[in-house]
Amino acid sequence: MEASRRGLLIILSSPSGAGKSTLARRLRAWDESIVFSVSATTRAPRPGEVDGTDYRFTSETEFKRLVAEGEMLEHAHVFGNFYGSPRGPVAEAIEAGHDVLFDIDWQGAQQIRNSSLGMHTLSIFLLPPSIAELKRRLEGRGQDGPEVIAKRMQKSWDEISHWDGYDFVLVNQDLDETEARLKSIVTATRLRRSQQPGLTDHVRHLQSEFEEGQP
Template sequence: MSNVNRRGLLIILSSPSGAGKSTLSRRLLEFDSNVRFSVSATTRPPRPGEQEGREYFFRSRHEFETMVRDGEMLEHAEVFGNLYGTPRAPIEAAINAGQDVLFDVDWQGGQQIRNSPLRDSVVSIFILPPSIAELENRLRTRGQDSEEVVRNRMAKSRDEISHWAEYDYVLINESLPNCEKELLAIIQAERLRRDRRTGLMELVNEMNREFEERN
């Protein structure tokens, strides 16, 4: 059987906090060895046990700002005084090698990636909760956040949800197993798109030569 290669995907997952984005990301990475998680760069110092290139690429502020200026970042933002962003070079190398890269980012990061030079490889997916009441219930029952943090996350969720129409796909996470199946189906279909599969033209040309040889 002929082996037709493909370019990798840039898979963007976004959702309001509590809708299931992190759980779906973890399950996807566990299920599919061809998907790897994007490693960000940051200007904050390494914490004990963190390694360069595993948790983050650690850069000085000057190095980071130079990368932004030279177009070497797919997306970036400042959070609590530190810069965070996605270096373009390792992502580009991965997709050229046919490997898929997963981004767990908010709508702003997703927007920057969709507007980047690698936009043709992007598959963007927004995860919605089945209702706002259920979203709040999930935030409270997971027991990770204080009452103030829950209120802040709920206040922020309205703005995040308002960007749902900017994404290629929207999944409603009413049932985690069903949502996971839908996510996997999207990725499989995107992998099979004609414009992502390199070598198809060569395969068809070879078939045409075989036809000619039969005449």
């Protein structure tokens, strides 16, 4: 049975500290049918990691084969290992009407938009209200030392400079307000023509009614 709508490839990007992880969790709590994209990687599993849940662990040879055959929506080489988003599971999910959430940077977002599933993407970039507030949030998390925070701050401007490559840009001044806007964007984008596979048949049915002299 065909799904009433196609799922979206929802891309959330932001510099560290802008609220991306929190908003991703809230989005999934709002609609539990939204699934996270499980990335493929060539690195070895870490203790406790489960294949197919945390990552799809694969060999470098297999990874490169998938890239060559166009079966990776996006991929990157990071610290000696390959990471990427396999096309097959994502395509199956969106055809079943499930949105797939991606937590990736601007380069990955650009690759997905240029992929065979690009027409189904919804890309959203989160901006902090100020650089000072961004630093305050990073320090307030208590997860990183001064050196790591300094590196994250240095990287933040490169990430922010690509804000104009996204469909929507939200300034995360207030988390609850940003969450409400994010939900509105997702709700509206689900109604795009490209996401409603049954519209063509419905219009054809309307046309046949006219041709039959109804009403």
